[in-house]
Each structure stands twice: as C-alpha cells, then as structure tokens.
Amino acid sequence: MEPNDNSQASSPADEETPPSLPAGESPLRRLTDHATGLTDDVSAWLELRYKLAKIELYERLDEQADELVLYAIVGAIGAVGGGVMILATCFAASWFISWLTNWTFGALTLGFLLVAVVFFMLAGLLFAAKPRFGLFESRTRAVLSEEQVMEGPAAGEPTSGPEA
DSSP states (O other): OOTTOOTTOOOTTTSOOOOOOOTTOOHHHHHHHHHHHHHHHHHHHHHHHHHHHHHHHHHHHHHHHHHHHHHHHHHHHHHHHHHHHHHHHHHHHHHHHHHHHTOOOTHHHHHHHHHHHHHHHHHHHHHHHOOOOOTTHHHHSOSSOHHHHHHSOOTTSOSSSOOO
C-alpha cells in the first residue's frame, strides 16, 4: 500500500444514488408510516412491560401471602398443641399429686400428651413442607405463552388478510 495513491478515488458520479420512491408516494408519507409503526411498537412494548410488572408484583404478593397463611396455620396448630400441652401438664401435676395420695387418675395425662405431640408434629410437617396456597395464582398466569407472543405479528402489521 502506498500512502499517496489517489488512483482509486471515487468521483461524485460513481457514488450510489438514493433509492427512488414509488410513484405517488411522498417522503413525508413514508416518514409518517415509519413513525406510526415505531409508535405502535413502543406502545405495545410499554403495555407488555406494564403487564409483566403487574405479574411480577402479583407473584411477589402471592409468595408473601402464602408465607402469611402458612405461619397462620402453623401458629394456630401450635397454639392448639400448646393448649393441649398445658392441659396435659396440668393433668400430669394432678396425677403426680394423686400418685402421692394414692388416687388413680394418671391415665388421662398420657392421652393429652399424645394429642399434644401429634399437634406439634403436624405443625412441624406443615412448616417443613412450605405449601403454596395460590391466593393470587389466577393473576400471575400468562394468557399467551412466550412462543405465541414472540411468533405473533409485529405492531402495525395486518393480523389477517391474504398473504402476498
């Protein structure tokens, strides 16, 4: 390569000319069509972003509501189990007193203790399983699949009609 080689310089006549417009179409009309298409695409994108943000919000709310319901159920079962445990403790104390005094009242205590253990085991299993209750599930499911959205026509294109 030589630094001062001007033999391949192009003349203004060699440059490509811009494409000509079809007859009856003005540049302003073409620009308006492109701007309308761009506006349609941007508004469609903004609508989809809004719907996605709404779905994400409902999913977060659904997770928090599931956790709240789980804690309420586990708390209720734990409270009932605690109440039964308190009753069993009371009966155990009375059984101990009856044992000291020769009364036969200790069999009830074992029944109450067994019920309390069952309640606590049930609460523990529910807490470990962390089930989903789906309070907001109907609002978090997409109406269209991602494939249908991606394969659909672009904004501004006709949705039906003869294919050319």
